[in-house]
Amino acid sequence: AQSVSQHNHHVILSEAASLELGCNYSYGGTVNLFWYVQYPGQHLQLLLKYFSGDPLVKGIKGFEAEFIKSKFSFNLRKPSVQWSDTAEYFCALAGGGNKLTFGTGTQLKVEL
Amino acid sequence: DVKVTQSSRYLVKRTGEKVFLECVQDMDHENMFWYRQDPGLGLRLIYFSYDVKMKEKGDIPEGYSVSREKKERFSLILESASTNQTSMYLCASSSLGARGISNTEAFFGQGTRLTVV
Numbered sequence: 131a132q133s134v135s136q137h138n139h140h141v142i143l144s145e146a147a148s149l150e151l152g153c154n155y156s157y158g159g160t161v162n163l164f165w166y167v168q169y170p171g172q173h174l175q176l177l178l179k180y181f182s183g184d185p186l187v188k189g190i191k192g193f194e195a196e197f198i199k200s201k202f203s204f205n206l207r208k209p210s211v212q213w214s215d216t217a218e219y220f221c222a223l224a225g226g227g228n229k230l231t232f233g234t235g236t237q238l239k240v241e242l
Numbered sequence: 243d244v245k246v247t248q249s250s251r252y253l254v255k256r257t258g259e260k261v262f263l264e265c266v267q268d269m270d271h272e273n274m275f276w277y278r279q280d281p282g283l284g285l286r287l288i289y290f291s292y293d294v295k296m297k298e299k300g301d302i303p304e305g306y307s308v309s310r311e312k313k314e315r316f317s318l319i320l321e322s323a324s325t326n327q328t329s330m331y332l333c334a335s336s337s338l339g340a341r342g343i344s345n346t347e348a349f350f351g352q353g354t355r356l357t358v359v
Contacts, residue, residue: 139282164347174285174332174350220284222348228273228292228338229300230348234284 132157132225136233143211144241151206151236153195153221163204164222165195166232174220180204191215216240245269246351248333254357261320263354265333272338274316275348276300276308278329285332291316292338323358330355 133156143149155161165177178189185197195206204221221233249264267274273292277285277300287300289308297308305327309317316335320327336348 136284173352174334176347179347227298229287229290229298230273230275230334230336231287231301232277232285234282 132161132223132229132231134221134223134231134233136221136236138236139234140237140239142239142241145213146210147240149206149208149211149215149238151219151221151238153204153206153233155202155204155221155223157223157225159226162224163195163197164224165189165193165204165206166220166222167217168220168235169217177206177219211238211240213240213242246333246335246349248331248351248354250354251352252355252357254359255320255323257324257358259320259323259358261323261356261358263318263320263331263333263356265316265318265335265351266314267316267333267335267349268314269335269337269349270313271335271349272313273336273348274310275334275336276306276316276318277332277334278302278327279332279353280329288318320356323356325358328356328358 135154137152163180166174168174180187180197188194218235220235246267275290276288291297291310307319331354333351334348337346
């Protein structure tokens with residue numbers, strides 16, 4: 131079985147603050163990892179993905195994530211958030227058999 | 243522009259009704275997924291399909307079934323709707339990755355907000 135845990139359910143930051151959202155997964159084999167974002171009223175869209183190679187991956191809008199295999203983690207970071215980053219963020223795992231599993235999401239609110 | 247289209251944005255159905263949610267993708271993707279999204283619970287996988295007529299149970303298949311008769315279309319069926327199936331339903335598609343792993347981006351539809359009364 132595969133699963134994803136996101137421990138921060140709600141995060142409130144001021145503009146220009148740094149962001150780190152936690153994501154841990156459980157799966158015994160090769161994994162592919164994703165972060166998706168859902169802006170208010172919009173559909174989910176891909177922020178970044180990890181398949182193999184460099185464990186530090188960069189995505190759109192200045193986001194990055196680091197895959198740490200020994201910790202089963204794939205945390206999302208951004209050095210300086212903007213008000214427009216207010217959204218819900220989902221970590222997702224693809225293990226075997228084409229199954230794509232999402233975490234419970236983190237609601238991020240950025241205050242001016 | 244890639245597109246996943248769900249037939250309805252909003253639906254209101256009565257308890258016990260049979261409900262069909264339709265999803266169509268125009269990207270020739272092999273994989274298609276149905277999720278439900280509930281506050282605090284994230285996206286939970288109901289069923290997915292990696293080929294025509296093929297289906298796999300997700301994490302919460304009880305009370306649901308699916309149909310994939312054509313590659314581009316994946317239907318979710320609520321056999322007898324209940325109030326606890328009130329939710330936002332999301333359809334997604336992706337291409338078949340290497341090694342049988344879904345390692346390509348999944349594209350999502352706008353969702354269907356289903357209310358069962």
